Amino acid sequence: MPIDALLFDKDGTLFDFAATWGSFGRAILMTLADGDEDRAVKLGTVIGFDLAEGRYEVDSVVIAQTVDEIADVLLPHLPEYTHVQIVEVMNDASAASQQVPAVPLTAFLDGLRAAGLKLGVATNDAEVPALEHLDSVGVRGHFDFVAGYDSGHGAKPGPGQLLAFARHVGIDPARIAMVGDSSHDLEAGRAAGMVTIGVLTGLAEEDALAPLADVVLPDIGHIPGWLSSR
Template sequence: MHEIEGNVGITRIKGVLFDKDGTLFDYHDTWGPILTEVAVELAGGQGKLVPDMLASIGYRAETGRFEAGSIAAAGDTFELADQWLGLLGRADRDELIQTLDGFFARLGPERSIPVTDLRAFFQAMKGRGLTLGIATNDVAASAEGTILRFGLSEYVDFSVGYDSGYGVKPGPGMALAFCEAVGIEPSGIAVVGDNRHDLEMGQGAGAGLLVGVLTGASAEADLAPLAHHVIADITLLPALLESLAVEA
């Protein structure tokens, strides 16, 4: 577990804002198949375009993974649409964005593979008296559908997507919106995510604790310069918070 200077104690942390994909859900097992299916569907009879479509958003055939910080791993639908418009020979950006968001709102909740029993995890975190939120560069409808599918509605106090009106990561808007909605100062929240965009969002908002996880596209070396701590996955978060409480 990596850590940098400036750790804060749990006595100051009242809320936790989680990224969704790569943090609550295994990124590659979930979004590799989804993005491949969407590319095939959009390519239609031009199946030969699919490898180029996936490569253009960060997929590397030699590793079978998306690169850290790529459009697929950290971007939003606007960036994805802009990357695929030319390859598909289309000019209807707004229509393509709407189509992509429709795919993601349907397939995200259906296909997401959780890194742990999320209902039990969120219930335990809520039992610690923490306010919980989810912030994603995915469409908000996908986040909402996922919350419903995994039975998290009674535990998640706030959720937001790229299209919710608070800007996109790495900007601080989603984290600040969480703070405002739940009445916690930014210094009183932890931001947990699998890529630099998540941590940059938290840093820009003034979050008190930044935690990187390794269930997404990023390696420890990608996250370490920004995170107070880097852990393998969210199941280690309770122990981390306990250790910080002891140190506080």
């Protein structure tokens, strides 16, 4: 069955996770710790982030969870903050983070659109920062649909965002591929009845993605060749 649309995760898929989000982790922890580096280090252990190395653990809550869920984990360690305030700090830092594309995105997305594919983004980030990230590299207009965890369709690994994209573009989910770097992305794709493509520009290794993926590729730049070979 041909694929007529591609739905992308954002962080770790369109954008290289480690290159983009190391500075974000340090920024939010130092802000929440009011500049106290020792306290920031302790907060980092709570969310699976090594402040000194600027590196996330493979099971870090930041990788696939929503901002609300990350705030839930941090809240018991930040009695001076409300949940809403922690979310605001993270959303502000997220919107300001410099994005590092996994591949040259404009040319890549131009090629997909020229091939007649509908394109979308489904992320567990909030919608407003997600749109700002896409806009910051000049590709917001390439997508027919962008949804965050707060867009009204739920969050991954639930299939709500994915099925909303399918309805929006009027394409059977079986003719859509969900592309992502985490098990949450691929579980959502399977739940929605979509083809699943894993990529290795996040923190998950191939062995972790393969059981849930129809194919695992080094990065999204390999998708056109894979589509041609099907």
